[in-house]
Amino acid sequence: MICKQVPLKKGKAIKMRFPFSKPLRRSSDEGHKPALSAASSRNRVVIAMGCFIAVYGVIGGRLIQYGMTDLEQGRSYGSINRNMAARPDLVDRNGAIMASDIRVASLYGEPRRIIDPDEAVEALTSVLPNVDYKEWHRKLSSGAGFVWLRREITPKQQAQVLALGIPGIGFRNETRRFYPGGPNASHILGLVDIDNAGISGIEKFIDNQGIGALQALGLDASEELAPVRLSIDAGVQHILRDELMTAMDKYQAIAAGAIILNAKTGEVVAMASVPDYDPNNPFNANDKDRLNRMAAGTYEMGSTFKAFTTAMALDSGKVNLNSRFDASKPIKIARFTINDFHGKKRVLTVPEVFIYSSNIGTAKMADVVGIEGHRAFLKKLGLLDMLKTELPETARPLEPKEWKKLNSITISFGHGVTTTPLQTAMAAAALVNGGKLIKPTFLPRTKEEADAMGEQVISAKTSAEMRYLFRLNVEQGSGRNAEVDGFYMGGKTGTAEKVINGKYSSNVRFNAFLAAFPIDDPEYVVLTIVDEPKPVEGQYSATAGLNAAPMVQSIIRRSASLLGIQPKFHNDREALQVSY
Structure with missing residues (x-):
C-alpha cells in the first residue's frame, strides 16, 4: 500500500490509503486507457434495469397464474410426490x-416445530390406535423438517387429531386406490403400493404404459385421465367367483379357479382363482396359497389334453372319426404300464376313445403322428411357450428336455407337461372356433381385430369334428353333469393325479373341465379347475365329472343371459352324423 502525506493548513498531516499496488500514473503516462464515456455508463445501467424488470415480470406473471388456478389444477404446478399423482379409473x-x-x-409431523415430543405423542396415542410410542417419539425428536407418522387415516381420526391442536402436526391429502368389488377381480386388477404405484395385475400394466414414469417425476395431470376399459364383465366375474367359493367349500378343496374366454375374439370375460385377497386390505396377498392359479400357476391338465391329442390326430389326415384303436390290453413301455381308468377292454373308435377317456387309445393316436409331430402340434397351439398378456404374473410351461416315446405317450393324456389353465383355454378355443389360435387379452378386442391376428392352427373340418366330440361327451360320456338345458354345450373332463413325494397319488387329484357353448357355433370357452377335491356325501370318488363339470354347469346357467346367450328349447339341431 502507498501512503502519502498531505499537508494541511494548520501544519498537520494525515495518511491517505489508496488500494493500488503501484503509484498512480498521470493521464499522459504510457499505457493509460481513457475512462468510459458517460453515454456508455448510461447504456449499461439501462440494460441492467431491463434485466431486473424482465425477471421480476416473469415471477409476477407466474404468481398471478397460480392465484387464478383452482386448487385441484394447481397441484400439477407444485413439487409433489408420486403418491399425489392420479391413476385412471379401471372400468x-x-x-x-x-x-x-x-x-x-395422511398424518405428518414437523419435528422442528414440536414443542414437547412426549406430550405430542401421548396426545396422539389417545385418539389413534396402535401407535408405536418409541418410534413416533424418535421421529418427533429428530429435528427433521418433515416426517410421516401415519398414512391414510380416516376422516374421524383426522377430526380427532385436529381437535388436539398440536403445533407441528399436520395433514396431507393423498390419493388412495379403492376397489368397489373388493376381492371380486383381485388377481386381474392387481395392486398399488402405499405411493399409489402399480405393483401387480392390470395396475402394473398401466404403469408400464407410461403412467408410472409420470408419477416417478412427480407429475400430475391437471385433467382427469381417461378410464381404462377392460374386457371383463363385472357381473359375470361376480358369478364366477361366487361359484368358485361355493365349490371350494362343497368339495373341501384347497383351491379352485375358472375362466370364461370369448372364443371368437380372445377376450377374457371373467377369470378368478380362490383363495384370493381383498385389494383394499391386501395383508395376505403374498401368501403362497393366494397365487393366481389361472395365469401364474402351471399344472398337468390331465385328460383335457386328450382333446388336443385327438385334434392333432384328426388334423394330420392319418386318423378320422371312423378309425379304430385296440384298447383291450395295457401299454407296457420301459418300467411303466399304461392302463385305462374305466377300460372297455376292446377295440374303440375315435369317438369312443374320447367319451370313454381311454389312455390307451389316446396314446396310440399320438403314436400315429410321431414324437416330433406331437411336440410341434402342442407348440403350435401355444401350450409350450410362456403366454404374454397384459398381466405381468405369467408362468412358463414345463416340458421334458428331450421327448422320448414314453414322454409322448404320457403327454397325450395330460401327464408330463405342465401349462397354465389360461393357455389351455386359449388352445381349446382354437379347437372349436374354426381352427384359429387367438392370444387372450384383458382389454376389449373386436372380431375384426381378432381375425387379423389369429393364426390358423387346424382346419375348419377338424374343428367341426372336435365340436361334435365335445357335444357327444356331454350327451354320452363323462361330461353329463355339465349339461345345461337350452344351451347346447360340449366339453371334456380332466382328472390328473398329483405328484406327492415324487410319486403320482391316486387319491390326490387336480381336476378340470373344459367346455364350450353353444357348441354348434361357440361363443365362449369355460374352463374350471379344482385342486385336491374330496368326495361329497354319498359319493366314493372325486373325479372331474363329479365336481369340475357341475361347476361349469352352474357358471353357464347363471351367466349365459349376461353374456347375451339365450336358451333354445327345441330339437332341430342335429349333431354331425358319424358311424362307428
Whole structure:
C-alpha cells in the first residue's frame, strides 16, 4: 500500500490509503486507457434495469397464474410426490367402475416445530390406535423438517387429531386406490403400493404404459385421465367367483379357479382363482396359497389334453372319426404300464376313445403322428411357450428336455407337461372356433381385430369334428353333469393325479373341465379347475365329472343371459352324423 502525506493548513498531516499496488500514473503516462464515456455508463445501467424488470415480470406473471388456478389444477404446478399423482379409473366392458382413486388424509409431523415430543405423542396415542410410542417419539425428536407418522387415516381420526391442536402436526391429502368389488377381480386388477404405484395385475400394466414414469417425476395431470376399459364383465366375474367359493367349500378343496374366454375374439370375460385377497386390505396377498392359479400357476391338465391329442390326430389326415384303436390290453413301455381308468377292454373308435377317456387309445393316436409331430402340434397351439398378456404374473410351461416315446405317450393324456389353465383355454378355443389360435387379452378386442391376428392352427373340418366330440361327451360320456338345458354345450373332463413325494397319488387329484357353448357355433370357452377335491356325501370318488363339470354347469346357467346367450328349447339341431 502507498501512503502519502498531505499537508494541511494548520501544519498537520494525515495518511491517505489508496488500494493500488503501484503509484498512480498521470493521464499522459504510457499505457493509460481513457475512462468510459458517460453515454456508455448510461447504456449499461439501462440494460441492467431491463434485466431486473424482465425477471421480476416473469415471477409476477407466474404468481398471478397460480392465484387464478383452482386448487385441484394447481397441484400439477407444485413439487409433489408420486403418491399425489392420479391413476385412471379401471372400468369393465360395460363401464362399471372396478378401481378408482379417492382422496384420503395422511398424518405428518414437523419435528422442528414440536414443542414437547412426549406430550405430542401421548396426545396422539389417545385418539389413534396402535401407535408405536418409541418410534413416533424418535421421529418427533429428530429435528427433521418433515416426517410421516401415519398414512391414510380416516376422516374421524383426522377430526380427532385436529381437535388436539398440536403445533407441528399436520395433514396431507393423498390419493388412495379403492376397489368397489373388493376381492371380486383381485388377481386381474392387481395392486398399488402405499405411493399409489402399480405393483401387480392390470395396475402394473398401466404403469408400464407410461403412467408410472409420470408419477416417478412427480407429475400430475391437471385433467382427469381417461378410464381404462377392460374386457371383463363385472357381473359375470361376480358369478364366477361366487361359484368358485361355493365349490371350494362343497368339495373341501384347497383351491379352485375358472375362466370364461370369448372364443371368437380372445377376450377374457371373467377369470378368478380362490383363495384370493381383498385389494383394499391386501395383508395376505403374498401368501403362497393366494397365487393366481389361472395365469401364474402351471399344472398337468390331465385328460383335457386328450382333446388336443385327438385334434392333432384328426388334423394330420392319418386318423378320422371312423378309425379304430385296440384298447383291450395295457401299454407296457420301459418300467411303466399304461392302463385305462374305466377300460372297455376292446377295440374303440375315435369317438369312443374320447367319451370313454381311454389312455390307451389316446396314446396310440399320438403314436400315429410321431414324437416330433406331437411336440410341434402342442407348440403350435401355444401350450409350450410362456403366454404374454397384459398381466405381468405369467408362468412358463414345463416340458421334458428331450421327448422320448414314453414322454409322448404320457403327454397325450395330460401327464408330463405342465401349462397354465389360461393357455389351455386359449388352445381349446382354437379347437372349436374354426381352427384359429387367438392370444387372450384383458382389454376389449373386436372380431375384426381378432381375425387379423389369429393364426390358423387346424382346419375348419377338424374343428367341426372336435365340436361334435365335445357335444357327444356331454350327451354320452363323462361330461353329463355339465349339461345345461337350452344351451347346447360340449366339453371334456380332466382328472390328473398329483405328484406327492415324487410319486403320482391316486387319491390326490387336480381336476378340470373344459367346455364350450353353444357348441354348434361357440361363443365362449369355460374352463374350471379344482385342486385336491374330496368326495361329497354319498359319493366314493372325486373325479372331474363329479365336481369340475357341475361347476361349469352352474357358471353357464347363471351367466349365459349376461353374456347375451339365450336358451333354445327345441330339437332341430342335429349333431354331425358319424358311424362307428
